[in-house]
Amino acid sequence: MIIQEIFDGLTLGMVYALVAVGYSLVFGILRLVNFSHGSVYAFGAHIALVTAVSMGYGIVWGLCASVIVTGLLGIAIDKISLEPLRKKKSKPISALITTIGISYIIQNGLMIVFGSESKWFPKIFDYGMIYIGNVALKSTQLGIFLVSVVLLLFLTFIIYRTKVGLAMRGIEQNTKAAYLMGIDVNKVVSFTFFLGGASAAIAGTLISGYYQIVNPQMGFIVGLKAFSAAVLGGIGILHGSVLGGIVVGISESFGVSYLGGGYRDAMAFLILIVVLIVRPNGLLGKKKVEKV
Amino acid sequence: GEKESDTVKVALVAPLTGDFAEYGTGFDNAVKLLADEWNEKGGVLGKQIEVVSYDDKNSGEEAASIAERIVGDKSISAVVGHFASGVCMAASPTYQEVGIVEISPSASHPDYSSEGDYIFRNNSLINVEAAETLKIASEVFDAKRVAVLSVKTDWGTSTSDILINDLAAEYPNLEIVGHEEIVDGTVDFSPTVTALMENEPDTIIVVGMYNILGPFTLQYKDVDPDINLIGFSNAYSEQLIELAKEDAEGICLPTIFFHSSLDEKVATFVSSYEEAYGSIPNSLTAQAYDSMGLILTAMEKSGSVDRETIKNELYNITYDGISGSTTFDENGDALKTFNWLTIKDGEFVEVER
Amino acid sequence: MKTVENKTLLEVKNLSMNFGGLKAVDDVNFVVKKGEIISIIGPNGAGKTTIFNLLTGIYSDFGGKIIFEGREIQGKTPQEIVMAGIARTFQNIRLFKEMRVIENVLTGTHTNTHYNFLDLIFRTRKFRKIEAEKTQKAIDILDSIGLKDKMSDYSVNLPYGDQRKLEIARAIATNAKIILLDEPAAGMNPQESEYLLDFIKSLVGRGYTILLIEHDMSVVMNISDRIYVIDHGKKIAEGLPTEIANNKQVIEAYLGKEEEDVA
Amino acid sequence: MNKENKIHSIYNKLLDKFEDSKKLRIIIYVATLILVIALPKIGLSSYLIRVMTMIALYSLLGQSLNLITGYTGQVSIGHAGFCAIGGYTSALLNVTFGMNFVLSALCAMIIAGVFGFLLGAPTLRLSGTYLTIATLGFGEIVRMIALNWEGLTGGPLGVANITRPVIFGKELTTFNGGLFYLIMFLLLIVSLAIYAIVRSKMGRAFMAIRDDALAATLMGIEVTRYKVISFVISAMIAGLGGSFYVHMVRFIDPNTFNFDISILIVSIIILGGMGSMRGIFLGAILLISFPEILRFASEYRFIVYGLILVVMIRFKPEGLLGGQIRRKYRMPSGVKGGL
Amino acid sequence: MLKLKNVHTYYDNIHALKGIDLVINRGEIVTLIGSNGAGKTTTLGTITGLLKPKTGKIFYNDKEMTGIIPGEIVKRGISLSPEGREVFPQLSIHDNLRLGAYTRKNKKEIEESYDMVYELFPRLKERKNQVSKTLSGGEQQMLAIARALMAKPEVLLLDEPSLGLSPNLVQMIFKLIKDINNLGTTILLVEQNAKMALRVADRAYVLETGKIIMEGDAKKLLNDENVKKAYLGNL
Numbered sequence A: 001m002i003i004q005e006i007f008d009g010l011t012l013g014m015v016y017a018l019v020a021v022g023y024s025l026v027f028g029i030l031r032l033v034n035f036s037h038g039s040v041y042a043f044g045a046h047i048a049l050v051t052a053v054s055m056g057y058g059i060v061w062g063l064c065a066s067v068i069v070t071g072l073l074g075i076a077i078d079k080i081s082l083e084p085l086r087k088k089k090s091k092p093i094s095a096l097i098t099t100i101g102i103s104y105i106i107q108n109g110l111m112i113v114f115g116s117e118s119k120w121f122p123k124i125f126d127y128g129m130i131y132i133g134n135v136a137l138k139s140t141q142l143g144i145f146l147v148s149v150v151l152l153l154f155l156t157f158i159i160y161r162t163k164v165g166l167a168m169r170g171i172e173q174n175t176k177a178a179y180l181m182g183i184d185v186n187k188v189v190s191f192t193f194f195l196g197g198a199s200a201a202i203a204g205t206l207i208s209g210y211y212q213i214v215n216p217q218m219g220f221i222v223g224l225k226a227f228s229a230a231v232l233g234g235i236g237i238l239h240g241s242v243l244g245g246i247v248v249g250i251s252e253s254f255g256v257s258y259l260g261g262g263y264r265d266a267m268a269f270l271i272l273i274v275v276l277i278v279r280p281n282g283l284l285g286k287k288k289v290e291k292v
Numbered sequence B: 001g002e003k004e005s006d007t008v009k010v011a012l013v014a015p016l017t018g019d020f021a022e023y024g025t026g027f028d029n030a031v032k033l034l035a036d037e038w039n040e041k042g043g044v045l046g047k048q049i050e051v052v053s054y055d056d057k058n059s060g061e062e063a064a065s066i067a068e069r070i071v072g073d074k075s076i077s078a079v080v081g082h083f084a085s086g087v088c089m090a091a092s093p094t095y096q097e098v099g100i101v102e103i104s105p106s107a108s109h110p111d112y113s114s115e116g117d118y119i120f121r122n123n124s125l126i127n128v129e130a131a132e133t134l135k136i137a138s139e140v141f142d143a144k145r146v147a148v149l150s151v152k153t154d155w156g157t158s159t160s161d162i163l164i165n166d167l168a169a170e171y172p173n174l175e176i177v178g179h180e181e182i183v184d185g186t187v188d189f190s191p192t193v194t195a196l197m198e199n200e201p202d203t204i205i206v207v208g209m210y211n212i213l214g215p216f217t218l219q220y221k222d223v224d225p226d227i228n229l230i231g232f233s234n235a236y237s238e239q240l241i242e243l244a245k246e247d248a249e250g251i252c253l254p255t256i257f258f259h260s261s262l263d264e265k266v267a268t269f270v271s272s273y274e275e276a277y278g279s280i281p282n283s284l285t286a287q288a289y290d291s292m293g294l295i296l297t298a299m300e301k302s303g304s305v306d307r308e309t310i311k312n313e314l315y316n317i318t319y320d321g322i323s324g325s326t327t328f329d330e331n332g333d334a335l336k337t338f339n340w341l342t343i344k345d346g347e348f349v350e351v352e353r
Numbered sequence C: 001m002k003t004v005e006n007k008t009l010l011e012v013k014n015l016s017m018n019f020g021g022l023k024a025v026d027d028v029n030f031v032v033k034k035g036e037i038i039s040i041i042g043p044n045g046a047g048k049t050t051i052f053n054l055l056t057g058i059y060s061d062f063g064g065k066i067i068f069e070g071r072e073i074q075g076k077t078p079q080e081i082v083m084a085g086i087a088r089t090f091q092n093i094r095l096f097k098e099m100r101v102i103e104n105v106l107t108g109t110h111t112n113t114h115y116n117f118l119d120l121i122f123r124t125r126k127f128r129k130i131e132a133e134k135t136q137k138a139i140d141i142l143d144s145i146g147l148k149d150k151m152s153d154y155s156v157n158l159p160y161g162d163q164r165k166l167e168i169a170r171a172i173a174t175n176a177k178i179i180l181l182d183e184p185a186a187g188m189n190p191q192e193s194e195y196l197l198d199f200i201k202s203l204v205g206r207g208y209t210i211l212l213i214e215h216d217m218s219v220v221m222n223i224s225d226r227i228y229v230i231d232h233g234k235k236i237a238e239g240l241p242t243e244i245a246n247n248k249q250v251i252e253a254y255l256g257k258e259e260e261d262v263a
Numbered sequence D: 001m002n003k004e005n006k007i008h009s010i011y012n013k014l015l016d017k018f019e020d021s022k023k024l025r026i027i028i029y030v031a032t033l034i035l036v037i038a039l040p041k042i043g044l045s046s047y048l049i050r051v052m053t054m055i056a057l058y059s060l061l062g063q064s065l066n067l068i069t070g071y072t073g074q075v076s077i078g079h080a081g082f083c084a085i086g087g088y089t090s091a092l093l094n095v096t097f098g099m100n101f102v103l104s105a106l107c108a109m110i111i112a113g114v115f116g117f118l119l120g121a122p123t124l125r126l127s128g129t130y131l132t133i134a135t136l137g138f139g140e141i142v143r144m145i146a147l148n149w150e151g152l153t154g155g156p157l158g159v160a161n162i163t164r165p166v167i168f169g170k171e172l173t174t175f176n177g178g179l180f181y182l183i184m185f186l187l188l189i190v191s192l193a194i195y196a197i198v199r200s201k202m203g204r205a206f207m208a209i210r211d212d213a214l215a216a217t218l219m220g221i222e223v224t225r226y227k228v229i230s231f232v233i234s235a236m237i238a239g240l241g242g243s244f245y246v247h248m249v250r251f252i253d254p255n256t257f258n259f260d261i262s263i264l265i266v267s268i269i270i271l272g273g274m275g276s277m278r279g280i281f282l283g284a285i286l287l288i289s290f291p292e293i294l295r296f297a298s299e300y301r302f303i304v305y306g307l308i309l310v311v312m313i314r315f316k317p318e319g320l321l322g323g324q325i326r327r328k329y330r331m332p333s334g335v336k337g338g339l
Numbered sequence E: 001m002l003k004l005k006n007v008h009t010y011y012d013n014i015h016a017l018k019g020i021d022l023v024i025n026r027g028e029i030v031t032l033i034g035s036n037g038a039g040k041t042t043t044l045g046t047i048t049g050l051l052k053p054k055t056g057k058i059f060y061n062d063k064e065m066t067g068i069i070p071g072e073i074v075k076r077g078i079s080l081s082p083e084g085r086e087v088f089p090q091l092s093i094h095d096n097l098r099l100g101a102y103t104r105k106n107k108k109e110i111e112e113s114y115d116m117v118y119e120l121f122p123r124l125k126e127r128k129n130q131v132s133k134t135l136s137g138g139e140q141q142m143l144a145i146a147r148a149l150m151a152k153p154e155v156l157l158l159d160e161p162s163l164g165l166s167p168n169l170v171q172m173i174f175k176l177i178k179d180i181n182n183l184g185t186t187i188l189l190v191e192q193n194a195k196m197a198l199r200v201a202d203r204a205y206v207l208e209t210g211k212i213i214m215e216g217d218a219k220k221l222l223n224d225e226n227v228k229k230a231y232l233g234n235l
């Protein structure tokens, strides 16, 4: 039983991790809490739904279309609403509220176009169940796990091993200096938003394929919890997001068993607050050095 | 003396946007459909009927604000509306205080109708419906070990509470072996499935709408394909079959409205609804349709559009609608009879008793 | 004419501080007497700012002793240290950017403004009297340092040199006995440095004691009663300005050989 | 000079006039008072009075959040949690013990303040985003507890049949304008208190912490203590707002004060201008009346609402009345040598 | 080579530059002096595109480059060591330098530049992996200059390079300015240490409250009585 709970939690955790990586990515570069990420994730899922089901191209093309369209949406969000704020050197909180405004627009736009009801979504990685002892593991769970790991490695590679990754980190720390280094800040930021959007699309498609259900509100609570997961792990640290996701997932799974389903959504936040009190920069976060 | 106007106004308040927009839109559609039908036949008391729609987003605050607005508009004679009980109850004190009839097609909170004599519901009381699900468990599935999954809303909590603590005792052959709760909007049921499985139930009663019953069915049948599932009337929706596909086969639920019913009135309603809006109405939509019918009939019978007269008349009428024959008890609660439905070959059919 | 009382105000004994493997401050001793202007000089990265950080309680985990007015500073919080009478400016300016110039100075008076919550909520007579008093004091300080005209400006909009002055004004407002100035003349032109120099001297006349870090030798040599020289965390020399200017080791490590500008 | 600056400078000039002339000030105050008293009496529909009541309530909540976010610089997106605590406290005391508004509101403030302390003390060491997300978590946890602790809160059923405020034996309703007078009175008291705090040593400490916590420490300001104080005061005001609200709508359930409400409050202060008391009123007026005005747009309403947020912030990120004020500093009376 | 024509720059509604005309010829060292708040930093900010002039034009190699983004300006060969150092605080010294060479492609030449700056500032080499936030003020200043050099610019703009440096390093910096100028780099130098600046410069401009009030041969200005009185001090 406990093992089953852990496995349930792990999968759920990877779900959060997939979404959390997108939060972390944008936060890591821009110090911006991108509240629209949850609705961008729902948007990605709907694009995949349209391409795969309504237009009948199947899930693979659905995923591809979703990655590109959602990535572009990411860029559009930045160009239209956030870039002007960067120019005016506004406070981070203004940008945060802007992203909330964006998420209203996207979520309600989705509702108008698709209706607010839940819709069926085709299953992915469907190779039945895998039994380890009497623990049941769905092949979809395994698929999600693998994709998360690959996505994570890919993003980590970009950020820590490439020149554009160095530029991203530079922008985060000192935008003015980044300009002076000849970095085309807006392009790099757009690229970051593309990655953020694309990762949301991947997450949206995979997770919808796992639960076989999509609706315009799907991003909200997952978004909040994934965000907590990202902070829990140490926001801006990509593998921290994965760890945070897993911790949240497993604690939820146990929370359901021992406290009842009603407390389920509280678990993520409870763990978050407890961890932050003990480790103010998250599980993997390091204290920023202060020099006076 | 106000000037006699040549229209009769009825307000419709429901979530037309937001997470519950599908239900609210259904209300709005149904109410307007009925008004159109009456208007074609000459309206009520010789006046044309006008539906004034308000969107409360299923938020108590919005609802209260809209209620103030409605009661202040003297030309409005009655209100159909508010979706969730909690939202209804944020608005009903205002309706009661000023004195205007509110009929909710969906409120099920036990306390709702006791807010006052102007407050009605055209929905069965939760204990009645809960008793039906147990009857299904016992008679259709011959269930021995029943588990309950309930959504953590006012409706889900009160229903599961009555089901487990009051009603189950009437079925000695049947044991309640587990109860799990989930919050609305949940899509991942794996920990819940794991917890429920532990008690090895043969039947699960799901106190939740189609968007819970659907994905839950998928995820539960993945691990135990033989489970019997029972839902409630608000899971009665084509969307349920759409979401759960083949896994939906065999799900049973009680409802006061059945769209493929042989009843002629129902058939006409379903076909004109489908023609007008391109979708099949669900149970709550039908109840909204009848709520409007009740109000209009009360006006016609009493010969007045006065707010108080309508109220008094409602306690006296018997209305033969598409959700069965309706009368109100002294609380303003509707008394209803149920059909049992199951899903067979991708369609809802009546259970043969 | 200023008077140096022969009273030790601040004494530092065997002060040491490590960052990882780096000995940023290594067994440093020095003494500051009341009414003195003492300079600490030394190459970049010698550990000067770190000494200031230790004196003001920013790092609490260090070796050695700091004794201020006969009491040890170790274990005291930065607040307690300010209240005991040590105030400072920062090498990298740290003003309250979105506050006005005068509000920055008023913030400096925080520890010596005494009224309670009820006073402030009800704006009692006492409250109004103290507020007026402190505002007056802030204006006077700004006047003396030449920022009175700009007291309504937001500090972030001031030019660099004025920001430095404002830092000093804010430190003075704390009523500290000793003021630690970390490169106050950086970013000022010679004429302004000269003005600053006069100002610092006038502070001593008003009873303050000054500990100064500065790379501008025209300032240091002109103003200091005594100079300590730090290199690689260690004290390598101390003495009167003239002694230091001619100290071979100091010239080697710090001043540079062909320095012609030093008077 | 562009147009925006012109508007600003006219505004500033008016304010200068206002502040310099005692006579003008008194005239305006009295006029406002008469207006407020008259509003419910001039035959406005109860709907409009209700909207105005909500504007006043959200101004109060905005002032409360502005204290920690605008002045102390601690961004909270879980403020509705404090409203909920205040609301439940009041609701339960009223329903169980029949406590009247005055007492129950007082208790609500105290309990909310205690929670402000409990949340503030351990989490205020957190910086920036970490604190923000902790407050989000707090808001959600409060909601979850309200949902699950059925024995106390009634769970999803909520608490119903709360009585309206009764003051001097008179029941205050929307219809008799009583609720409107009450909230205006509370708003006045709260605004005066916050103004007093801001224009004092304490307010300066808050702002110093916002701008540079370390430098503030070295000015002798006990950073954590002041942060906690601002949290507690803010939580108390939010609790008061929550209490008023439940006595007004006479019902509370776990969704009454949800995340959307927290966000609405933050949006009000961002739009109005953080750290500007006048701005908050403006923000509340705009954000509460927009959805009402936009009702005709029905399903597009939220999109329009989102657009308004995005566009307003885009063109005025510091808020309508926020940012640096290009006016001279207002000296306390009795100071010579001011400019 | 670099030409500013009647440039006006504002901060919101603060008129900081009131019509600056300035010419820098290839291979020159030009210095800009003036008291606090005169607009020196603003001038450099306007040249590098960080600030947009309201009116006026900037030409580089006879091509107009008013309103171009800073990234492009760096690519064209202008780099700045800014006031206030502006290092990337959480990156190591080495990563800071890598970003300095962001616009350059030739790996080998970049390696040579590393060698050069590390040789100039041995302290930076020693601390290659130290997070730059923890460097002392002077060390950060060295890093800012080194980073500007990493771009291998045609025109190097220096905003108070000697700020916070010890006297021997100040001498070293001025020598360095001469040296890289001899290697063909054009230099625009902003300095508070006007005496030193005028000594190394070929020509100079004197700025006062956003206007150029004097210009000419650096050595001449060095002996100008007014300049002496206002900017050189008498210590």
Ligand SMILES: Nc1ncnc2c1ncn2[C@@H]1O[C@H](COP(=O)(O)OP(=O)(O)OP(=O)(O)O)[C@@H](O)[C@H]1O
Binding pocket: A289, A290, A291, C019, C020, C022, C024, C042, C043, C044, C045, C046, C047, C048, C049, C050, C051, C091, E134, E135, E136, E137, E138, E139, E164
């Ligand atoms: N937090 C830290 N971690 C690691 N090294 C540090 C830290 N703080 C300071 N150092 C190092 O300690 C040394 C002393 O630094 P400090 O700031 O005291 O120098 P300084 O004498 O003030 O120099 P400058 O004149 O350049 O300001 C420097 O080499 C610096 O890099």
Ligand SMILES: Nc1ncnc2c1ncn2[C@@H]1O[C@H](COP(=O)(O)OP(=O)(O)OP(=O)(O)O)[C@@H](O)[C@H]1O
Binding pocket: C156, C157, C158, C159, C160, C161, C162, C187, E011, E014, E016, E034, E035, E036, E037, E038, E039, E040, E041, E042, E043, E083
């Ligand atoms: N961000 C800003 N907002 C508003 N005004 C500013 C800003 N930055 C500079 N100013 C103003 O612009 C003018 C020119 O400033 P600038 O920084 O260019 O002077 P500077 O000559 O570099 O002075 P310093 O020698 O002190 O560095 C000053 O009056 C200053 O107050």
Ligand SMILES: [Mg+2]
Binding pocket: C048, C049, C050, C091, E136, E137, E138
């Ligand atoms: Mg230093």
Ligand SMILES: [Mg+2]
Binding pocket: C160, E040, E041, E042, E083
């Ligand atoms: Mg400058």
